[in-house]
Amino acid sequence: MAVTAKDIASELGLSQSTVSRILNGDTRQRISAETRRRVLDAAEKHQYRPNALASALRKGRTNVIGLYTNQAYDARNDFLSNVLAGIQHGCRAEALDLLLPVGTHSRTPDEIFRTLMDGRIDGVLLHTSAEDPVVSMLTQAGMPVIALADPAPMAPALPCITADDAGGMRALTEFLLSNGRHMLCAGVSGASWVFIEPAFQLTSVQRRRDAWCDTLRNADVDSGMIRVMTIPDEDCEQADWNALQALIENGPGALCCWNDRTAYSLLRQLTLRYGSIPAHLAITGFDGFLDNKLPAHRLTTVDCGWADIGCRAVSLLASSISGEVIPAETCLPASLILGTTA
Amino acid sequence: MAVTAKDIASELGLSQSTVSRILNGDTRQRISAETRRRVLDAAEKHQYRPNALASALRKGRTNVIGLYTNQAYDARNDFLSNVLAGIQHGCRAEALDLLLPVGTHSRTPDEIFRTLMDGRIDGVLLHTSAEDPVVSMLTQAGMPVIALADPAPMAPALPCITADDAGGMRALTEFLLSNGRHMLCAGVSGASWVFIEPAFQLTSVQRRRDAWCDTLRNADVDSGMIRVMTIPDEDCEQADWNALQALIENGPGALCCWNDRTAYSLLRQLTLRYGSIPAHLAITGFDGFLDNKLPAHRLTTVDCGWADIGCRAVSLLASSISGEVIPAETCLPASLILGTTA
DNA sequence: ATGAAAGCGCTAACAG
DNA sequence: CTGTTAGCGCTTTCAT
Numbered sequence: 001m002a003v004t005a006k007d008i009a010s011e012l013g014l015s016q017s018t019v020s021r022i023l024n025g026d027t028r029q030r031i032s033a034e035t036r037r038r039v040l041d042a043a044e045k046h047q048y049r050p051n052a053l054a055s056a057l058r059k060g061r062t063n064v065i066g067l068y069t070n071q072a073y074d075a076r077n078d079f080l081s082n083v084l085a086g087i088q089h090g091c092r093a094e095a096l097d098l099l100l101p102v103g104t105h106s107r108t109p110d111e112i113f114r115t116l117m118d119g120r121i122d123g124v125l126l127h128t129s130a131e132d133p134v135v136s137m138l139t140q141a142g143m144p145v146i147a148l149a150d151p152a153p154m155a156p157a158l159p160c161i162t163a164d165d166a167g168g169m170r171a172l173t174e175f176l177l178s179n180g181r182h183m184l185c186a187g188v189s190g191a192s193w194v195f196i197e198p199a200f201q202l203t204s205v206q207r208r209r210d211a212w213c214d215t216l217r218n219a220d221v222d223s224g225m226i227r228v229m230t231i232p233d234e235d236c237e238q239a240d241w242n243a244l245q246a247l248i249e250n251g252p253g254a255l256c257c258w259n260d261r262t263a264y265s266l267l268r269q270l271t272l273r274y275g276s277i278p279a280h281l282a283i284t285g286f287d288g289f290l291d292n293k294l295p296a297h298r299l300t301t302v303d304c305g306w307a308d309i310g311c312r313a314v315s316l317l318a319s320s321i322s323g324e325v326i327p328a329e330t331c332l333p334a335s336l337i338l339g340t341t342a
Numbered sequence: 343m344a345v346t347a348k349d350i351a352s353e354l355g356l357s358q359s360t361v362s363r364i365l366n367g368d369t370r371q372r373i374s375a376e377t378r379r380r381v382l383d384a385a386e387k388h389q390y391r392p393n394a395l396a397s398a399l400r401k402g403r404t405n406v407i408g409l410y411t412n413q414a415y416d417a418r419n420d421f422l423s424n425v426l427a428g429i430q431h432g433c434r435a436e437a438l439d440l441l442l443p444v445g446t447h448s449r450t451p452d453e454i455f456r457t458l459m460d461g462r463i464d465g466v467l468l469h470t471s472a473e474d475p476v477v478s479m480l481t482q483a484g485m486p487v488i489a490l491a492d493p494a495p496m497a498p499a500l501p502c503i504t505a506d507d508a509g510g511m512r513a514l515t516e517f518l519l520s521n522g523r524h525m526l527c528a529g530v531s532g533a534s535w536v537f538i539e540p541a542f543q544l545t546s547v548q549r550r551r552d553a554w555c556d557t558l559r560n561a562d563v564d565s566g567m568i569r570v571m572t573i574p575d576e577d578c579e580q581a582d583w584n585a586l587q588a589l590i591e592n593g594p595g596a597l598c599c600w601n602d603r604t605a606y607s608l609l610r611q612l613t614l615r616y617g618s619i620p621a622h623l624a625i626t627g628f629d630g631f632l633d634n635k636l637p638a639h640r641l642t643t644v645d646c647g648w649a650d651i652g653c654r655a656v657s658l659l660a661s662s663i664s665g666e667v668i669p670a671e672t673c674l675p676a677s678l679i680l681g682t683t684a
Numbered sequence: 685a686t687g688a689a690a691g692c693g694c695t696a697a698c699a700g
Numbered sequence: 701c702t703g704t705t706a707g708c709g710c711t712t713t714c715a716t
Contacts, residue, residue: 004709005709014687016710017688017711017712049459050709051399053404053708054692056692057393057708057711058711075426081423091444096444097441097457100433102430102433113391114391118391118392119396120439264636294606294636294637294639346692346693346694358694358703374701377702396692396695398694399692400694461709686716688713690713694707697705697707700704
């Protein structure tokens with residue numbers, strides 16, 4: 001059985017509250033150097049460690065935050081892996097621990113809400129869709145919350161941390177217009193500009209698409225050559241390949257995928273269908289998830305710094321927990337990664 | 343402020359314990375259907391959720407387990423990513439949540455031990471070196487523990503879960519001998535057999551190396567052609583390339599890397615030095631971490647099912663927590679993955 | 685400078 | 701069938 005403050009107190013003939021006071025380094029009251037030493041020694045000797053549960057119950061503060069995502073955790077999920085690594089980093093800086101309440105997908109919103117609100121955590125990092133009822137339940141209950149990556153349009157009050165979708169996409173598109181494969185340079189007409197996005201709508205998707213369209217229009221690209229193509233999910237296997245094929249075989253073009261996962265699936269499909277990536281195509285992604293094993297190609301993409309975002313999210317949440325007012329949106333810069341696909 | 347059982351009790355004119363009893367579904371005592379209904383309704387109405395801290399404090403059971411690793415969590419760490427995914431899965435099955443105590447690297451063993459023993463967790467999954475003092479501190483303190491992947495030679499009592507290192511390596515080596523690139527077939531003499539392992543010694547490394555050596559000797563491979571090469575870390579950049587080059591340019595050979603990470607680094611180095619992977623070489627790894635983006639090669643390796651191991655580890659830990667005796671070692675099968683590198 | 689006491693919210697033994 | 705009581709281990713007034 002673990003040794004308690006009470007044990008130490010009775011061994012030393014002191015009251016438990018005195019022991020607690022000393023061990024907490026309470027500076028407001030004066031304590032005799034003598035007693036302090038005795039208590040500290042005894043604590044050391046018995047390997048005393050305060051019970052975090054009791055302390056948290058009393059203080060109403062656990063120093064644990066939770067991560068709630070509606071995605072199944074999966075080693076293949078680069079986004080989650082990267083963000084999680086950053087969160088861990090941030091937790092260390094803030095002296096917080098991280099609780100991963102599991103099975104949060106595949107349970108009812110109500111159950112999830114209960115799990116999240118059972119007193120074990122001080123705040124929650126959210127990565128879920130805007131329609132997720134859990135979000136509003138949490139905010140209504142007053143749980144400190146930071147949304148990761150996507151501002152929730154339905155809950156404008158929800159603070160969030162994002163990558164600079166617009167800035168990153170602008171940089172990427174300007175690169176394509178000025179320095180990309182020569183067939184695409186601003187002067188060249190006849191090049192097709194295709195933006196590939198998923199059927200589900202996220203704020204980040206919209207922001208990227210809009211920045212892309214705007215940048216092209218500002219560069220006087222013929223709007224007849226600009227096209228947004230929707231795929232059901234994130235995988236280009238499901239794309240409308242009749243349309244895509246027509247575009248591809250018609251001449252030079254840029255296939256701008258809304259994120260890296262879609263870009264990789266596009267590269268895969270092109271390789272399968274054409275034997276290799278047609279040289280007159282520029283393919284780009286967005287996220288900065290580079291292959292760390294055997295890169296057959298280095299994707300041209302935008303580094304969102306997802307790990308930094310995870311880390312920063314924790315520090316924001318910590319501020320929120322301690323009652324500070326935090327900005328509605330914190331947007332971190334995104335930077336271009338020049339690969340070989342554009 | 344959250345609504346408590348006491349609130350509900352006073353609203354209904356009942357005692358708090360009655361409320362608690364009903365909400366816990368205590369079946370030992372009979373409760374009037376009438377009261378039950380009233381309590382349940384009130385709980386529902388007020389969105390009552392029991393405080394997990396108070397409950398845990400009282401019961402001495404938190405239903406949370408911890409993961410302690412001496413590695414820094416990193417999105418690039420395939421092992422951790424895979425195991426973590428499996429752990430999450432296992433936690434769901436056991437109705438446990440997972441606490442990631444952070445900064446466990448970069449703190450003193452004593453601090454880590456304190457963090458792990460502060461009452462928040464019922465058991466710990468370990469992934470660390472055998473010499474880590476935290477391990478013996480935990481076992482001595484009676485904390486239920488399962489070691490992941492590597493049996494700790496110093497603490498034979500420590501239950502662990504492993505992949506079948508020997509079986510997997512045997513299957514892999516036999517494949518090389520019988521079906522691999524034809525220059526290596528059993529009949530062909532003059533082929534070099536190199537096992538590449540790290541300077542640090544783990545049980546899994548030894549088991550793999552021994553199974554490899556044994557299988558070759560049993561196949562009557564000239565022991566003069568068998569060689570174990572040590573690299574400082576896991577990266578082949580640091581290998582003795584003079585020796586390696588001599589072997590490679592001397593004729594056909596198999597370069598058997600102790601794990602996938604080393605194998606990928608070897609493939610990278612070979613590509614850098616020779617322009618491509620020399621056709622007369624067979625390269626193999628061990629782990630089953632395949633590239634999910636743009637595989638330039640598909641590594642021939644052994645699937646250890648790390649996610650399954652993570653999942654199973656949780657179920658073992660759950661048994662251990664509830665007092666059951668669990669086997670010293672649980673070894674899960676490993677299976678061959680036939681790629682293009684051997 | 686230290687002690688006594690109240691209580692965080694819950695469970696579980698014991699009464700009745 | 702339900703209420704009373706006694707804690708779990710800690711923090712935090714309020715006394716002394």
